[in-house]
Amino acid sequence: MSTWHEYVQRNGKVPEWPYPVDYGKVNEVDSDVLVIGGGVAGLQAAINAARAGARVAVLERGHAKRSGAGGAGVDHWHGAVTNPCSSVTPEMYTNACYDSMQGYTGAHVRYIITKEGWDTLQECERMGIQIRDVKDEFKGAPFRDEKTKLMFAYDYKNRHIIRVWGWNIKPKLYDEAKRLGVNIVNRVTPTALLTAGGNQGARVVGATAVSSRTGEFYVFKARATVVATGGAGRLFVFDPETTASGTMADMNSAGVGQAIGWEAGAEFVGMEGGGPGALIGFGYAPYSMGNASNTYHGTPIVDAEGKELPWVDVFGNELKSWEDRFYPQAGQEFQLGIGIGISRTNREFRLNDIPPDIVERIRRGEFKLPLYADFTRFSAAERRGTFGMMVGNEGKTRIPIYDTMTKAGFDPDKDLFQAPVMPVEGYFNACYWAGGPNTPPTVRSLGGGGFLTDWNLQTNLEGLYIGAGSTIYGGGCHGESHTTGRYAGRHAAAYARTATGPVIEQEQVDRERETAYHATRQGKGGNGWKEINAAIARIMRDYCGRYKNEQTLNLGLRLLDELKTTELAYAYASNPHELGRLLECKALISVGELAIKASLQRRASNSILDFHRLDYPAMDPPEWHKLLPIKQVNGKVSVRDLPLDFHLKPPFASTLEENYKRYSGTKL
């Protein structure tokens, strides 16, 4: 017996809620540093704050042992450029990211990531995560360094992206946090940041939250706070019946960290930016089909008759052998790899790839569908390095792909792994499982924007730090989350050492407690959270889509408010789980308002941000090449101009290196 339906039909009754429910019961948690979000970034923040001597609490939505986008594993680590085999420097890497985004990424965050990525990874190794080929399984392989036993991905010449056996990285971080005495509070949904005097824009002194198992209320009181939450995956689409195992963002991705930051008066940039919602789940289960991108980079793709698809270098020249796919060709300095949030605009530093004209060649009949990944054309080491090492350790691959597929009989030594059959435009991107044409064109995702931080990774709010992959302006992927979390935790602990004790405004706590349980007091006939979430996503798709103008954006704001004061206000929560999801719906509306208000402020179209104003159709006018930090002051929007290279302007020093020396807090 497994399902609820089986249980009900066997027993003739609905099972009671298994956890004791006590709505409103207050629990107080006191710490020097509070970390909101217990994913890889949050646990790194907690571990490093604890190592710096702080008493640390973690507020976690699921269970910190396996939760978060990074909780499902990792197979390659970006930004570890100071590893002993790398020929890329932090400056080279940071400038490549910054130039690829034409300035629209937080270069200070990228620089921190590259200065400390390798150190962070070595710390992971000391926690028990395998980062070297210690069993010599890949001895002699071109992607392996024989002395250090490190293995590399994508660019075998420059060796700055490291393959790791990270399937168990989250349990190892969890063990370390527990060992250091971190107080992890699982199954709680944050509802607000607490501020001095309860005032927007004041020092952050903690947070409130509600348990999704017991319904109890939590008041976290802290000298410093780190927000380390994930993205808002449910903002533009909510269709779990379809997306199911296809998504790279779990159901807890409700943008709650951004929401509580926005309501507390934190400043954001780039929230008007976006991109196609390719990884949201309308394609196929991640890594579950033949493809040649990311973890499968370089894999030979053959057509239905066994004819292999060509590969080209960054200049469009055809590559002679499959080995060439892993090396920059003459004239290219190094390759950045993909998965760090900049591949959309990256040109000079992009990877070798299947040429874009493959779409036309398939249409013309030169290659016949279906396509297959043919690992047998690889060497044994490359085959095992791809399916077995990378697939097997990457997020959502150990059980969902490797274990599932091999138990079902799949053998990369013998079998051709079929790629999706889809409209030919879908083969433009070799990450076939993302299934491009399967994602409705209206589905978008916020891309690249987030909390604006300084060189300490502190926000404009005193005591509030950010460590994250997607929530911080300038963040990236898995390794970047670890490294920013580590840096933010260290700085939060340093601040907490000298800060005065936090004073909680009881009135704010009482107000939050009253609001949080609204849904438990409503009539039982209202909409459920799923229907409301779907409506939020509908509003965002329609009114904050790729094309917008002042009127449609304002209509979107009006409808979000309508939803908040009508359907959401009448929704009933049958149990603490539904209550948690409804609180997330409220957070999603806040993030939606933030994205729309940021969009209203950019009165110009912008190609890098994939931002199209129908009322300002001229693309990229130079006077709008700037950031527009946005925050709330007394509930009203406040915006300022900020140059793209603000990280090198006063009060900061004029070089990356000098700023790092000044702010990193490490002895150099």
Place this chain on the structure above:
Amino acid sequence: MNDKAYMVPNPPTPNKAVEFNPDVCTGCNLCVEVCPTDVMMPNPEKKQPPIVVYPEECWYCGGCVEECPRPGAITMLHPTQQRISMNWKRKATGELFRLGMKNPPPPNTRPPSGG
């Protein structure tokens, strides 16, 4: 066949996400404890497998399977529409296979690299 009929909502889509083998599962609820989204809840009957209550909230990370101390007690099941998409062809013979087929080929017993 006279099974009592109940007025129940349609089974969710997907309906399972994971499946328990009651002969192996001891109802320890370690999987329930770590699931990031509370897909499963403890069974009111002690020592019985958990009940899958919110299958449509699963993101299929497989953490529950990794956490399980008794191999075979819990199996992660991709939803049918994702399962039907996982196809492969034996290069030498042209035989077609898919995840979830009735008569699957023998398992490939090679473990993943590491761990």
